Amino acid sequence: MKNKFRLFIVITFLSFCFIVFYKGLNNVNTYTPGIKDKKNIPIFQAKNFDSDIYLNSEKIFEENIFYIVNIWASWCVPCREEHPLLMKLNKNQSIKLIGLNYRDNLSNAKNFINEFGNPYSQIIIDDDGTLSVEFGAYGVPETFIIDKNKQIIRKFIGPINKDIIEEIKSIIK
Amino acid sequence: MKILKIFIIIFLSIGFSNLKSDEQNDELKSKILKNIRCLICQGQSVYDSESEFASSIKLIVDRKINEGLKEEKIYDFLRKKYGDWVIYDPQLNKKTYILWLLPLLLFLFGGAIMIKKLKFKN
Numbered sequence: 693m694k695n696k697f698r699l700f701i702v703i704t705f706l707s708f709c710f711i712v713f714y715k716g717l718n719n720v721n722t723y724t725p726g727i728k729d730k731k732n733i734p735i736f737q738a739k740n741f742d743s744d745i746y747l748n749s750e751k752i753f754e755e756n757i758f759y760i761v762n763i764w765a766s767w768c769v770p771c772r773e774e775h776p777l778l779m780k781l782n783k784n785q786s787i788k789l790i791g792l793n794y795r796d797n798l799s800n801a802k803n804f805i806n807e808f809g810n811p812y813s814q815i816i817i818d819d820d821g822t823l824s825v826e827f828g829a830y831g832v833p834e835t836f837i838i839d840k841n842k843q844i845i846r847k848f849i850g851p852i853n854k855d856i857i858e859e860i861k862s863i864i865k
Numbered sequence: 866m867k868i869l870k871i872f873i874i875i876f877l878s879i880g881f882s883n884l885k886s887d888e889q890n891d892e893l894k895s896k897i898l899k900n901i902r903c904l905i906c907q908g909q910s911v912y913d914s915e916s917e918f919a920s921s922i923k924l925i926v927d928r929k930i931n932e933g934l935k936e937e938k939i940y941d942f943l944r945k946k947y948g949d950w951v952i953y954d955p956q957l958n959k960k961t962y963i964l965w966l967l968p969l970l971l972f973l974f975g976g977a978i979m980i981k982k983l984k985f986k987n
Contacts, residue, residue, distance in 0.1 A: 722907055725947040795917055821921030822928070828946040830904040830918045 725828065730843040734826035741793060741801070741815035752814055758787045758864045759838040762812070762852075763824055765796045766804035768832040774851035775808045781857060782811035786864055791815040794824055794832045837863055890930050897926050897939055900953045910953065 736749045753759055762778060764771040782789055791812035793801050798817070805815075818824050827836060828847070837846040837860060846863060848856050898912035905916040911923065922943075929939045943951050955961045 723902075723904065723948075723950050725904065725951070731945075795921075820924055821917055822924050825921050825925050825946065830947070 724849060725830070726847065730839075730845050731828065733838055733842050733844060734823075736823055736826055738792075738816035738818065738823055741791070741798075741817055747814070747816060752790060752816065753838065753842055755788065756840050758840065759790055760787055760860065761790045761792055761827065761836040761838060763792045763794050763818075763827070763829050763832050763834045765794045765832050766800040767796065768794075770851040771833045772808065774833055774853075775811070777852055777854070777857055778811035779809050781860065782813075784861070784864070787860075788813045792824065792827075793817050795819060795821050893936065894923075894926055894930055897930075897936055898923060900940075901926075901943060902951050902953055904947065904951065 733749060733753060737746045738749075738752075739745070740747055760781065762774075764775075778789060781787070789812045791814070793815055795818065816823070824830075824834075827834075827844070829836075831849070833851050835848040835852055835856075836844050839845045846859075852860075895912060899910050901911040901922060903909045903911050903914035903916055903919045903922075905918045906914050909919075911919045911926075926939060929942065934942075940952050949955065949958075949960070955964060957965050
């Protein structure tokens with residue numbers, strides 16, 4: 693009786709381990725930081741894309757509207773994919789697009805904008821990537837929605853697509 | 866001549882103290898960077914990684930140390946930005962109670978079994 697009980701315990705324990713590890717195999721093993729709570733936008737100073745003037749975050753986000761912050765670079769291939777969608781999004785009057793040029797060569801970035809068009813009402817330069825860290829980004833492209841209270845309410849990692857555009861439109865309604 | 870000697874001593878002592886503090890900051894920086902997970906190459910620490918994300922984090926950590934922030938404050942800053950997972954060393958909180966207490970419980974349980982067996986043998 694005692695041996696049977698021991699065998700039962702061992703089998704139960706091994707089955708439990710098997711289920712845990714089997715379930716674990718199906719889980720995605722890359723971590724993606726998301727936004728669970730709303731976060732205030734960072735307070736920063738950044739160089740303007742078109743001039744040597746430094747801009748304050750208060751000045752950049754001064755209007756009482758929704759802002760979209762898009763992190764991009766001329767060397768980033770997915771940024772080229774999403775650019776036409778950003779050009780369309782730019783036509784929406786109730787939002788302003790802010791471009792954050794990430795670790796880029798300025799002349800290449802300017803060529804990119806000249807070639808594909810400028811969807812941004814303001815472009816700021818992040819030449820060492822530290823400003824993107826302040827936003828909680830870890831690569832390009834990433835897009836953030838900032839609400840009227842100057843809080844980051846949504847974050848999209850990777851290039852935006854039509855579904856994301858629809859989501860943005862429904863959020864800013 | 867005396868004044869010159871005093872001046873040289875003061876100058877050297879300032880130089881040495883700066884060197885020492887730089888060395889301490891470098892040690893702290895290495896310690897912190899080894900404890901931060903690179904989110905681009907997720908098997909590596911930021912210290913070992915050469916990714917763009919890692920180099921930005923290295924700059925941020927350097928800046929925060931120079932601003933006088935303590936180690937835990939720098940981790941808090943990164944946790945706010947990227948979540949708990951970005952730090953290798955997990956904090957003791959609601960989500961990690963089992964992680965921290967289970968080994969201790971297993972140790973106590975195993976110890977109790979061993980003591981019981983030994984007593985039984987004796």
